[in-house]
Amino acid sequence: MILFFTGLFLFVSELWKQYTLTFVLGQGHYNWWYFPFQLCSIPMYLCLAVPFLSEEGKHTVKVFLMDYTLLSGIFTFFDTSGLLYPLPPLTIHSYLWHLVLILLGLLAGLTADFSFTWKHWRHATCIFALGCGIAEILNLSLHTFTQINMFYINPYYPVTQAVFRDIAHLFGRPVSLIFYVLSIVLGSALFHLAFLSIQKRNLRIYKSNLLC
Numbered sequence: 001m002i003l004f005f006t007g008l009f010l011f012v013s014e015l016w017k018q019y020t021l022t023f024v025l026g027q028g029h030y031n032w033w034y035f036p037f038q039l040c041s042i043p044m045y046l047c048l049a050v051p052f053l054s055e056e057g058k059h060t061v062k063v064f065l066m067d068y069t070l071l072s073g074i075f076t077f078f079d080t081s082g083l084l085y086p087l088p089p090l091t092i093h094s095y096l097w098h099l100v101l102i103l104l105g106l107l108a109g110l111t112a113d114f115s116f117t118w119k120h121w122r123h124a125t126c127i128f129a130l131g132c133g134i135a136e137i138l139n140l141s142l143h144t145f146t147q148i149n150m151f152y153i154n155p156y157y158p159v160t161q162a163v164f165r166d167i168a169h170l171f172g173r174p175v176s177l178i179f180y181v182l183s184i185v186l187g188s189a190l191f192h193l194a195f196l197s198i199q200k201r202n203l204r205i206y207k208s209n210l211l212c
Contacts, residue, residue, distance in 0.1 A: 001051075002107070003047040003050045003061070003062075003065075003104070003108075004047060004048065004050050004051050006047050006100065006104060007043070007044050007045070007046070007047025007048040007049075007050070008047075008048065009100075010043070010044040010047070010097065010100065011044055011048060013093060013097070014036050014041075014044060016093075017034075017090060017093055018034070018036070020087065020089070020090060021034050021090070024087070025086060025087065031146075031147070032142055032146040032147065032148045033146075033147045033148060033149065035138070035148065035150065037131075037134065037135060037138065037150050037151075038135075038150060038151060038152075039068065039072045039128075039131065039151055039184070040069075040072050040073065040076065040097065040098060040101060042064075042068075042069075042127070042131050043064075043065060043069045043101055043104060046061045046064060046065070046127075047061075047104070049061070059112075059120050060120055060123040060124055060127070061108075062108040062109075062112050062120075063108070063116065063120040063121055063123070063124045063192070064124035064127050064128070065104050065105050065107075065108035065109075066105050066106075066108040066109030066112070066116075066191065066192075066195055067105075067121060067124055067188035067189075067191045067192045067195075068124060068127075068128055068184070068188045069101050069104055069105045069108075070101070070102060070104075070105025070106065070108075070109065070191060071105075071184065071187045071188055071191055072101065072184075073098045073099070073101030073102040073104075073105060074102060075187075076098045077098065078162075079161070079162065080095075082094075083095055083098070109191075109195040109198075110195075110198070115199070116192060116195050116196045116199050118192070121188070121189065121192045124188070125185060125188065128184070128185070128188070131151065132151055132153060132181060134150075135150035135151035135153060136150075136151070136153055136154075138150050139153065139154035139155075139156070140154075143156050152180070153177050153180065153181065155173050155174060155177060158173075159173055159176045159177070159180070161180065164176045164177075164179060164180045164183075167179055
């Protein structure tokens, strides 16, 4: 229920953001650049779906939150330029959104009562891959008449992330985008490994307390 109501809060706040961007800043014209389908938007949809999923599906969502969502939430603050908007309330909303993502990831990783198996990580990675596929379809379908860069993997736009823009300069955008996606997968695996280590430590402590 915590995940569902957090998802509901994010959804309502996203509606407000879209309304403000369209009718306050955009004078009634929708800006597809802000369409809510970035990596940091996916947790909203997953949290809303949690009550309708099987136990296995819920486990996969929690692993996605603790691996991919926590990763994206943390690394967003390494470059906060994308969080800034002309209206201060929108900037505040953007900062709060990513702080909520970090809290969701920590909550999922530190309080889950199931084994963090690599099977669940593979399922979470499938969600990420599906999101990348949908994002790229949107990018390639809509780029001819609007600005759009879902998941920041649109090959028609310059790569702006640190390190990856250097790779793009040396080897081209396609190679840079591949490295970008693979680095997210690798980062999520490292996060998963860290939580797996925490889980094993807690299990040892629990067994030790039982013996005492």
